[in-house]
Amino acid sequence: MTPSRSDFPPSFVWGTATASYQIEGATTEDGRGASIWDTFARRPGAIADGSTGDVADDHYHRMAGDVALMADLGVEAYRFSIAWPRIQPLGNGEVNRAGIDFYRRLADELLEKGITPWATLYHWDLPQALEDAGGWLERDTAHRFADYAGLVASELGDVVSNWITLNEPWCSAFLGYASGEHAPGRQEGTHAARAAHHLLLGHALALPNIRSAAPEANVGITLNLYSVHAASDSEADRDAARRIDGLGNRLFLDPVLTGAYPDDVLDDLGEAAWFEQNATPDDLAAISAPIDFLGINYYSRHTVRAGTAETLPPGLASTNPGSEFVQFIETGALRTQMGWEIHPDGLVDVLAMATAKAPGLPLYITENGSAYPDVVSADGTVDDPERLDYLQRHLDACREALAAGVPLAGYFAWSLIDNFEWAWGYSRRFGLVHVDYDTQVRTPKSSALWLRDMLRAEVR
Ligand code: FCB
Numbered sequence: 001m002t003p004s005r006s007d008f009p010p011s012f013v014w015g016t017a018t019a020s021y022q023i024e025g026a027t028t029e030d031g032r033g034a035s036i037w038d039t040f041a042r043r044p045g046a047i048a049d050g051s052t053g054d055v056a057d058d059h060y061h062r063m064a065g066d067v068a069l070m071a072d073l074g075v076e077a078y079r080f081s082i083a084w085p086r087i088q089p090l091g092n093g094e095v096n097r098a099g100i101d102f103y104r105r106l107a108d109e110l111l112e113k114g115i116t117p118w119a120t121l122y123h124w125d126l127p128q129a130l131e132d133a134g135g136w137l138e139r140d141t142a143h144r145f146a147d148y149a150g151l152v153a154s155e156l157g158d159v160v161s162n163w164i165t166l167n168e169p170w171c172s173a174f175l176g177y178a179s180g181e182h183a184p185g186r187q188e189g190t191h192a193a194r195a196a197h198h199l200l201l202g203h204a205l206a207l208p209n210i211r212s213a214a215p216e217a218n219v220g221i222t223l224n225l226y227s228v229h230a231a232s233d234s235e236a237d238r239d240a241a242r243r244i245d246g247l248g249n250r251l252f253l254d255p256v257l258t259g260a261y262p263d264d265v266l267d268d269l270g271e272a273a274w275f276e277q278n279a280t281p282d283d284l285a286a287i288s289a290p291i292d293f294l295g296i297n298y299y300s301r302h303t304v305r306a307g308t309a310e311t312l313p314p315g316l317a318s319t320n321p322g323s324e325f326v327q328f329i330e331t332g333a334l335r336t337q338m339g340w341e342i343h344p345d346g347l348v349d350v351l352a353m354a355t356a357k358a359p360g361l362p363l364y365i366t367e368n369g370s371a372y373p374d375v376v377s378a379d380g381t382v383d384d385p386e387r388l389d390y391l392q393r394h395l396d397a398c399r400e401a402l403a404a405g406v407p408l409a410g411y412f413a414w415s416l417i418d419n420f421e422w423a424w425g426y427s428r429r430f431g432l433v434h435v436d437y438d439t440q441v442r443t444p445k446s447s448a449l450w451l452r453d454m455l456r457a458e459v460r
Contacts, residue, residue, distance in 0.1 A: 003395040005454055008402065013116070013410025014455055015077030016070065016432060017367050019123035019167065021053045022419035024083065026060035030098035033089025035125035036135070036176075040183030049425035056420045058440050063106055066442075069433060070416060071113040073448055074455040078115050079366055079412045080106065081123035081167065084148055091127030091144050100155045107159035118162040118366075118412070120222065121149050121206065124172060124183065131184045136172060136195035139278075145202035150209030157214025164295050164366065165206050168224040169199035170252060181423050190269040193251070197279050200255055204286035222295030222366045223252045225353065227346025229303045231329050236306035240326040243268055244304050249353065257357040259288035293409065294354055295366035298347045298394075300340035303331050336370040337428060342390060347397040351406045362409045368394050369414035371421070371428040374445060382434045382445040391447055413451070417442060 021037045041052035059066055070078055084091065086099030107117045122145065130141055149165065166172070175182035178192035188195075203221050210219050226248050230241035246265035254262050261279060266272040307327025333341045347368065354363055370390040374382050391413065401408050418431035426437055432448035435441070444452075 017079035020083035033085035036183035051425035091130035142202035146205030149206035154213035227301035231305035297367035
C-alpha cells in the first residue's frame, strides 16, 4: 500500500540525513584538522574509485542552498554530523571558532526555514592525531570524545536540541579495526571488540557532559541493526544466526539498553577476559544510563547458515571476527546496487527487537535508503523507480510497526543528496537528490518529488 502522511501521527518527525565527511569537502579550510578519513582515502586501493572527500558535495560552501533544497522538499528535520576535527583540529583543547561558526550558521539557517536540527557528534571522522595515539583501541579516546561532546553542546545547545552521540559504532569498531575496509584501516582481529567498548564508553561519558551543558537536550545513540535469519531450523544454522545477531546487534543493544555485554558474544570473540578486566561495572552503569531515544539505521537482512572458513566470501571473516564458521547465503530476494538484500519486514523486526529490550523508549529510524546507478535524462529529470519503491515499502513497514504499538517517532531518509559513500567513493548514489560532481548541480530525483508531494498533501 502506498503510504500517506495521515497514516502517521501528527508529531511524527520526517527528515533526511547526511554526514560531514560525505558531503562537506573543504577539508583544509578554516582550521579544520585532518581526520582518519583524509588519511585513509589517500591509501592506494582503499577507495573503489580512488576518490577522496576533499570536495565531495562542496556543502561547506553551498550550505544555504542545500537547506533551501530541503525546505522545497518539505522536509521538517535534518540529521547532519559535526566534524570533530573542525571543532578540535587535534582532538583536544580549545574550540576552533570557525568550526563552531559553520554549524551555528547551519542551525540558524535550518531554524529559519522551520527545519529541526538533529546533530550527530561522531559519524566516523576521528581526528587523525587521536588515531596516532592509538585511536578507539585506547580508553583515553573515550574521554577525548566526552570533552568534545560537552564543548559542542555548550556552544550550540541554544540552537540544537536533538543530539546523537555516535553513528553505528559497529562500523567504527569492526570495519575500522577488524576488516580494515573503513578508516583507520586496521586489522586487529577480535581486539576490534575493545574499540567497541571504548566507543560505547565515549557515548556514556558524553551523556552527562551534554546534559549539563544543554539541560533540555534530547540525547540518544544510533545503532545499525540487522534482521538476522537462520537458513534452516537446524541447531548449527540457528547457532550461526545467534553469532551474527550477537556480534551485529546484541553486542551494542544489550550494554546500552540493559547494562550488560552478552556473554556468548564475548566468548565467541575470545575477549571475555579483557572485558572482565576492562569493562568495569561503573562503565556498564554509565553506558546504560537513560537515553531519550534510540536511533536505528536499517538497510537489510542477513540470512546465515553454518559454514566453514572456506565458504566465507572474502572479507566477511575479518568483518565478523570470531564468526568464521558462518556462511551468508543468497535467498534470491532483490538487492540494491550495494548488494544489500531488500527486506522491509526486517525494519519491523529491528524495531521490535529494540522495544523488547527497552519498552516505551522512543525509536527513530535515523537512516534507511538505497543505492542505484541513477542518470540524468535528456529532459533534465532523474527517474529512480527502484529507490521510490524501496522508500515506500520501508515507510509502509514503519506504519506496520506503529500499528503494532512500537513507539516509532520519526524517519530520516538516507540521504538528502548523493555523496561520498566511504570505501565506494562516488560510485554509489544514495541521494533523494542527484549531484553532478562536475558542476555540483543538484536535481531532485522522482523519489524526492514523491516524498515532497506526500508530505505536502496533508499538511493542515
Ligand atoms: C551507513 C552510514 C552512512 C551511509 C549509509 C549508506 O552505514 O552510516 O554514512 O554510508 O550506510
